[in-house]
Amino acid sequence: MEGATNFVIVASRRLGNPSELFCPYIDCRNVCHQEVDTVLDHLVIKGMIKKYMRDSCWSMHGERK
Secondary structure (H helix, E strand, O other): OHHHHHHHHHHHHHOOOOOEEEOOEOOOOOOOEEEHHHHHHHHHHOOEOHHHHOOOHHHHHOOOO
């Protein structure tokens, strides 16, 4: 849970603390926005899509590969 929490906090800060983020949860597939708390719940319950680390979607969360 600590890793998911850190991911959501850092992503939110890098994007200017929006109320919603793209959700990298398995079913959301990083294509829909969810409230920050929902993103955290999704990641803790089911995890992140496996290809997230390979995709070019890093910039959607303010990250660099």
